[in-house]
Amino acid sequence: MEILRFDSDYMEGAHPEILRRLSEINFEKNTAYGYDRYCETARQKIREACGVAGAEVYFLSGGTQTNAVAINAFLEPYEGVVAAETGHINVHEAGAIEAGGHKILTLPQHGGKIRADELLALLRKFYSDEAREHMVRPGMVYISHPTEYGTLYSAGELRVLRRICDEYGMALYLDGARLGYGLAATGTDVTLPLIAECCDAFYIGGTKVGALFGEALVLPQAGRIKQMFTRIKRQGALLAKGWLLGLQFDTLFTDGLYYRISAHAVRMAEKLERGFCERGYRMFIKTPTNQKFVILEDEVLRGLSRRVGFCFWEKPDEEHTVVRFATSWATKEENVERLLELI
Amino acid sequence: MEILRFDSDYMEGAHPEILRRLSEINFEKNTAYGYDRYCETARQKIREACGVAGAEVYFLSGGTQTNAVAINAFLEPYEGVVAAETGHINVHEAGAIEAGGHKILTLPQHGGKIRADELLALLRKFYSDEAREHMVRPGMVYISHPTEYGTLYSAGELRVLRRICDEYGMALYLDGARLGYGLAATGTDVTLPLIAECCDAFYIGGTKVGALFGEALVLPQAGRIKQMFTRIKRQGALLAKGWLLGLQFDTLFTDGLYYRISAHAVRMAEKLERGFCERGYRMFIKTPTNQKFVILEDEVLRGLSRRVGFCFWEKPDEEHTVVRFATSWATKEENVERLLELI
């Protein structure tokens, strides 16, 4: 009996077009370290998608690595990064940010998001504290979009965070491990150009959105960070065959593939949510992206877990459990339907 | 006019069998972070190839990353790693070892190798120095095999290094970025089991030997390093889709593919060397592996560089230049022949 797997959005390989092209160019001899033509065209397409002609784009292998490199690049040694207590860097990156010497200054999370008023309160408290020279200066704001809870910031919220960062001399960094699913969400007013306008750095996730692996780190303001190449190398994050990453992003950003496959995942998630709701289940949190958090009675959970893979999230009370179902670019509609038949 | 490229051994993609299998399993849903079945069979095959049933095997994305993780895992904070002054970690890894807090204690290089007597002298000097508690303790010996100069240690030399490390309580680490080409070299008496017997850690290079990307870090003594998984994650080196690496190494270690393709590269290099020598050229250094260092008159060099890609190495005098030609698993014999026709 096959298990229907909705555990996460990084369980499959890559969009077939990527594999096709990798095979096609397999015996081409390419220059290493990102100086190849695929990286160059990929950069160009990403710049266009972001609407920033001069943006710097770097291709890295994974999310934790990208976060560590980017955050390290912007922070002074005596600075820390503000993040939601549930932020990926604060919980599930094994202390990679601290390994780089930086404290994470936490804010409460609201559906995985931070709130501007609480950020402001933190900053005002810091700057009115007479002992602040003994304290870690907030040098950056880290947000994930979509968040670890599948939620999204609005364009207005991003603009407010930007203004606060400007006011307090901070960088704004957006972790876009699942960015495609955020951009493709129904009703969002956040676009790549808006993100590029608001953020000092962000990454466009590939690993979870159609690539074999890889993330595209975008720095809209060229020249802001010196020696980014060497920084990446120093942190062990420079892939020798950079064109493997370049070609993947070139493919994803050709003819809107990245958006198209993201939109598919969102549609599948919406269908899944609709199905659960029609059957009387409640969502733990409302999300417009590819992650759906369903409150299940523990008895139902036990039955379902023999046939379906999902991710345990938390226990809101003694008799219920919140589980996460994640769709992806590769989710087959028939599998969503089969899941719904099981509940 | 096509350029014949012998610049390096990481200019092509992967052995076609790897691409074939990647396509084959593309829509399988695999567990992340190396807990999939491909990683498991790859580990098993590598253990068998090494002759160490209980060895731990970890798959990482690149060489600098693997070096940084492995060296960090073995060293105490107050320890440093001994390496040849030309060791990759000392020259071309952008300070990644120092970024982890460790000093590199250098020895002279002899064709890229360190010598046991000079290592012993360094250790005796350290342990007879009354101020040694103010100094960085040598905690590990780093060697590359093949070295950056394409040379190899003998089994006897490795055993002596092992004995010295035992005597002084040090770990022995072997950087095997090009290990296949070393194992396939004519006349070498160094085998994987011998390496596993002598070293506390080593990696089997994939990036340069038939894989798209990836290195297999082997720790022969299970349990010696605690929490290796978390260490890897903390250094940003944990690939989400670990099976991409597992499947590649599973393929390379099935039916001797890794050795076969390595032997091809060595044959191509030997042919290239023979051809140069027959035409009166001299080698800068005698190497049995896939890198050949040829002394060219500068005039010849200028002519050749319009048709052939190679790597500038050094200038031994005013009128000559040493250049490196690297073959690889993917080198076509006809291209070696065309190169030889050009000189």
Place this chain on the structure above:
Amino acid sequence: MEILRFDSDYMEGAHPEILRRLSEINFEKNTAYGYDRYCETARQKIREACGVAGAEVYFLSGGTQTNAVAINAFLEPYEGVVAAETGHINVHEAGAIEAGGHKILTLPQHGGKIRADELLALLRKFYSDEAREHMVRPGMVYISHPTEYGTLYSAGELRVLRRICDEYGMALYLDGARLGYGLAATGTDVTLPLIAECCDAFYIGGTKVGALFGEALVLPQAGRIKQMFTRIKRQGALLAKGWLLGLQFDTLFTDGLYYRISAHAVRMAEKLERGFCERGYRMFIKTPTNQKFVILEDEVLRGLSRRVGFCFWEKPDEEHTVVRFATSWATKEENVERLLELI
């Protein structure tokens, strides 16, 4: 008009006996780096005071430095330290712990203390989390005693923390910047031998308790940490003229001086508290040590601040302020009386 200064407990130099002895031995030629006879006798006296014959004792210059060295020595790279959110290391040490690569895992504070049940909850949550290999392992518990709020743990509480640390394989570390004032508190059942029994490491504060500067780091189990000397040197914490520290602690631990001068500070604080209470003021928090937290009406505060130095703590409401008055080994009783006359 002289200001009566109760701002903190490190505003004066040293107990006169320390200065006398420093002058006395000024032209003796002593061996550097802690290998002198004063360090040796000081170590011996501290071992006796702790009731642990084999304890290792190191003398360092300041508290942040001592915390950084001690915490770094016990934690593996992938481990973090649990502390109250108000713990000194989490707030006022400028990220020194993170600079060493370690995350601080925070617990709520209760009068500056952590609670065993909340610690247990954190640990159980961690060890039941399937993703814990992606997370920072709690490797140590940090407590301050007295806390930053002047409060104390009981012997029973310390024993419970010890048991929890044993159960979860953690070290227990006690920051004793003001330890003397804790040991001399009325009603405490915590003694140096009890601390040495419960803790893997702790420091006896000198800077705030009678020394010019200096802290004595005690590791009750000899040999547990390798190369402590070199670790200290590596972190820039090795004082060349170690005897300056040894002589100070030798003096403080001769004939009970450390306790005597600490008891004086506590008496002065009690007199101050009594005086405030008799005049109708309320304490913000009940403390048995040398720091007293008084709730003042803002109008009273304004008047007082022209004549008295104290430390702003927090604003509990619009019309009141909590301020801290700190006594020390050097506080003159007449100054406490003059302060009380002013209110």
Place this chain on the structure above:
Amino acid sequence: MEILRFDSDYMEGAHPEILRRLSEINFEKNTAYGYDRYCETARQKIREACGVAGAEVYFLSGGTQTNAVAINAFLEPYEGVVAAETGHINVHEAGAIEAGGHKILTLPQHGGKIRADELLALLRKFYSDEAREHMVRPGMVYISHPTEYGTLYSAGELRVLRRICDEYGMALYLDGARLGYGLAATGTDVTLPLIAECCDAFYIGGTKVGALFGEALVLPQAGRIKQMFTRIKRQGALLAKGWLLGLQFDTLFTDGLYYRISAHAVRMAEKLERGFCERGYRMFIKTPTNQKFVILEDEVLRGLSRRVGFCFWEKPDEEHTVVRFATSWATKEENVERLLELI
């Protein structure tokens, strides 16, 4: 039988005037962390001595700490510091610079000094290396003055180093652990204003030149390094009772005391050297400062070592040993005479 001790220049306490003033102000209540009036006047006097009205001056406890803080402040993460292979940071600081993430790029030493031509060669090699983005960028030059061999740079040499640093965008840092003895040397043309003109940072050593402990770090260009206070705190190098350091440097820089006591040490060293030479001994290296390196026959050495303390340096051949005799501000002339009588 008393031993005549010439082991090092940090075996005694402090100039008596320092102890006198420490006692005098012992019960003054001073503001912590360097915001007291003694630090302020000391800074002012040092600024005047350096001829730079706006220089920033920070007081730290020891040399390794000061080096680690200063070097860290100037280097970008991807930069390293160039130093003589015998530089203190490269040999006897237990890897403190690497602990901060930075590589030390070594040059040969010539009597402890680096040579401009060799520095230039290193820089030209780096900047002409096509792989330099994979390498640690030289971001600073570290020199010690006097060097570990007691030698001195000339004003001309310092100016040349400055020009090279300007040309290559590097900082020049001078470790002045024994700076007084350098400034007081016979024939030197290097003055504090010259050093302040040439260096981006340097420290004036107190520990070895009349202070109990303490070094004064001078940054001639105000505002160049942001948040120096927090950087110092983060590295555990902020002394709570900063006035202890301020008062010592205020004393040393009042009425030329620092120069006077330094000149005394140099005179004593000259007398010692003269005595040795008159008795037929040869110096291993010619030094104009307080360290004298004498070549002794091993037989003489054995006899002398029962009556005299000195520092073993190295063995130039089987029958001789080089030993270092160090004088200091506290060396008594009669002890030099007694030493000379013994040989």
